[in-house]
Amino acid sequence: MTTVETLNQIFKMVFDDDSIQIRPEMTANEVDGWDSLSHVNLITTIEAKFNIRFTQKELLKQRNVGDLITNIDLKLAS
Amino acid sequence: MNDDMFNIGSVCTSQQCEKGLANKVAMRWIDAHGSCTDYTFGDLERHSNCFANVLAYLGVGKSDIVFTFLPKMPEQFFAFLGTLKAQAICGTLFSNFGEDALRDRLGDSGAVGIITRKSLYKKISRIRHQLPALRFIILVDGDDDPATGVFSYARLMSEASDEYTVQPTSPDTPSVLHYTSGSTGKPKGVLHRHGSLQSQKATTQDVLGLTADDIFWCTADQGWVTGTSYGIIGPWSLGVTQVHYGGGYDAQTWMNLLATEKITVWYSAPTALRMLMREDETIFTGADLSALRSIFSVGEPLNPEVIAWSQRLLKHDIYDTWFQTETGAIMIPNRPGIPVRPGSMGKPVDGIVPAILADDGSPVPDGMQGNLCIKTGWPSMFITFLNNESAYNSKFKDGWYYTGDTAYRDSDGYYWFMGRSDDVINTAGHLISPFEVESALLEIEEVAESGVIGAPDDLLFEKVVAFVNLHERFEPTKDLEIKIRLHVSNRASSIATPQEIIFCESIPKNKSGKIMRRVLKARYLGEDPGDTSTLEI
Numbered sequence: 210m211t212t213v214e215t216l217n218q219i220f221k222m223v224f225d226d227d228s229i230q231i232r233p234e235m236t237a238n239e240v241d242g243w244d245s246l247s248h249v250n251l252i253t254t255i256e257a258k259f260n261i262r263f264t265q266k267e268l269l270k271q272r273n274v275g276d277l278i279t280n281i282d283l284k285l286a287s
Numbered sequence: 288m289n290d291d292m293f294n295i296g297s298v299c300t301s302q303q304c305e306k307g308l309a310n311k312v313a314m315r316w317i318d319a320h321g322s323c324t325d326y327t328f329g330d331l332e333r334h335s336n337c338f339a340n341v342l343a344y345l346g347v348g349k350s351d352i353v354f355t356f357l358p359k360m361p362e363q364f365f366a367f368l369g370t371l372k373a374q375a376i377c378g379t380l381f382s383n384f385g386e387d388a389l390r391d392r393l394g395d396s397g398a399v400g401i402i403t404r405k406s407l408y409k410k411i412s413r414i415r416h417q418l419p420a421l422r423f424i425i426l427v428d429g430d431d432d433p434a435t436g437v438f439s440y441a442r443l444m445s446e447a448s449d450e451y452t453v454q455p456t457s458p459d460t461p462s463v464l465h466y467t468s469g470s471t472g473k474p475k476g477v478l479h480r481h482g483s484l485q486s487q488k489a490t491t492q493d494v495l496g497l498t499a500d501d502i503f504w505c506t507a508d509q510g511w512v513t514g515t516s517y518g519i520i521g522p523w524s525l526g527v528t529q530v531h532y533g534g535g536y537d538a539q540t541w542m543n544l545l546a547t548e549k550i551t552v553w554y555s556a557p558t559a560l561r562m563l564m565r566e567d568e569t570i571f572t573g574a575d576l577s578a579l580r581s582i583f584s585v586g587e588p589l590n591p592e593v594i595a596w597s598q599r600l601l602k603h604d605i606y607d608t609w610f611q612t613e614t615g616a617i618m619i620p621n622r623p624g625i626p627v628r629p630g631s632m633g634k635p636v637d638g639i640v641p642a643i644l645a646d647d648g649s650p651v652p653d654g655m656q657g658n659l660c661i662k663t664g665w666p667s668m669f670i671t672f673l674n675n676e677s678a679y680n681s682k683f684k685d686g687w688y689y690t691g692d693t694a695y696r697d698s699d700g701y702y703w704f705m706g707r708s709d710d711v712i713n714t715a716g717h718l719i720s721p722f723e724v725e726s727a728l729l730e731i732e733e734v735a736e737s738g739v740i741g742a743p744d745d746l747l748f749e750k751v752v753a754f755v756n757l758h759e760r761f762e763p764t765k766d767l768e769i770k771i772r773l774h775v776s777n778r779a780s781s782i783a784t785p786q787e788i789i790f791c792e793s794i795p796k797n798k799s800g801k802i803m804r805r806v807l808k809a810r811y812l813g814e815d816p817g818d819t820s821t822l823e824i
Contacts, residue, residue: 225385225777226406238319238534241358241406242383245536245562246715246781250772257765269566 338369586716
């Protein structure tokens with residue numbers, strides 16, 4: 210599976226919604242239930258599934274799904 | 288005063304129009320993408336009238352219960368006001384509630400209808416068969432499906448008259464329903480009455496200091512009491528313009544909103560303020576907050592560091608206010624005109640008589656911790672726990688309401704919050720029942736038993752910590768930890784999610800099987816657990 214496909218599965222699981230289709234420009238405002246607390250669930254799940262760890266600085270700079278994908282790919286490549 | 292003077296829906300709309308404010312902006316609605324729509328008091332009047340007529344068409348009668356289950360959006364406000372005009376009871380549900388939380392609330396209340404949207408309706412449809420009283424669902428973005436009792440909001444509203452005559456409404460007529468968590472059992476339905484308006488209006492004037500020219504922004508979700516008492520009722524009953532924003536937390540966006548909308552009074556929560564403290568300071572030093580007069584906070588105690596941060600970067604004090612779902616309106620606040628003692632709850636508002644009492648009801652001297660109690664009889668005092676009169680009665684003794692909070696009063700009359708007298712967890716300003724989280728945990732196949740406590744947290748005030756004992760055939764893994772987090776989040780709500788999960792061999796219980804959370808908390812904090820003579824090893 211590609212990063213986007215895996216991330217899409219994680220979104221469906223975290224937000225309990227099988228219809229979610231992520232897009233790079235998608236933000237928290239477009240997903241029901243994506244608040245600051247469920248964001249912790251999202252990050253924890255991403256870190257576990259991809260076996261990576263975000264820094265505090267990276268987390269603060271992530272503004273949309275595209276930023277998440279970029280960060281994940283960079284970490285997987287390094 | 289005429290009887291209809293007490294109808295909250297009418298006061299917030301019709302009466303403002305009668306005062307000549309029909310063309311004044313009541314709500315500047317800014318959606319998540321920044322698009323702006325203004326709704327005047329005349330618009331509020333028409334939309335809420337239409338919704339009251341929709342309810343009549345659907346056969347909703349006085350004291351029937353109708354819920355809103357929506358994120359912050361204009362339809363939420365129209366439905367709330369229209370339901371109250373119809374003298375039905377309006378319950379509001381936080382849009383992040385999961386199926387368990389929804390079933391508990393909709394089931395206990397016997398709600399006849401709900402207004403929601405398609406993406407949230409999925410959760411309702413999964414539990415619909417367990418809600419026999421639920422007759423109709425209105426979808427703000429959906430089509431009619433008569434076979435399942437689903438109605439299109441757009442169609443219903445377009446066919447409804449925008450004229451509605453509110454029937455005489457006595458102050459004791461039930462109005463708003465919010466569910467709140469206790470340390471045992473299911474959440475309890477806190478029922479208010481239209482007469483609560485008197486307290487909400489008075490505190491909006493006297494504490495928040497709102498006047499006709501103000502532009503007010505309350506960030507609270509309408510699923511909670513602050514969102515209804517001060518995000519709807521208080522300001523609109525005074526004809527004050529409110530900004531409502533449909534997006535989530537974002538420091539830069541929030542500062543831009545304060546600046547461009549020229550917000551004069553801002554009401555938010557300590558957790559949000561602490562999140563702002565973690566952001567780059569240039570966001571605040573570059574913000575034009577010249578219109579801002581006052582910042583207020585509610586939900587959990589505000590630490591002095593936040594006030595110092597605000598004084599330094601926002602150039603304002605933050606006035607912390609204390610109240611509860613049960614009190615319906617602000618009881619003990621800091622406010623302009625009274626020197627702020629950072630970390631204190633402040634002083635009681637006019638007409639509110641608090642006391643610090645021992646468990647036997649005797650007064651506790653200043654400086655000593657005890658039960659924070661309020662003398663009964665204030666206008667916004669809740670009128671019952673729905674279907675649970677005995678629990679309601681247990682909150683009162685000798686003319687005092689026992690809040691469940693402990694506090695002390697200093698020699699100058701300031702009150703200082705100390706904690707809860709029960710096991711309820713205050714996380715990010717929301718009360719969480721450990722029982723609810725434990726119940727959700729037990730639904731997980733791997734979990735044999737669990738015990739849930741609140742532990743101090745720098746951001747959330749308290750975080751949910753779950754001690755989990757697995758069935759013998761299962762091992763703790765990272766994947767299981769994630770499964771547990773997501774299960775609680777999706778079945779209860781995101782706010783109930785355990786921030787820390789501790790796998791353990793057993794859960795301490797007393798001889799009658801009650802989970803000894805006190806022992807778990809002491810274990811977590813590395814403190815002496817005290818008397819453990821009743822502990823069943």
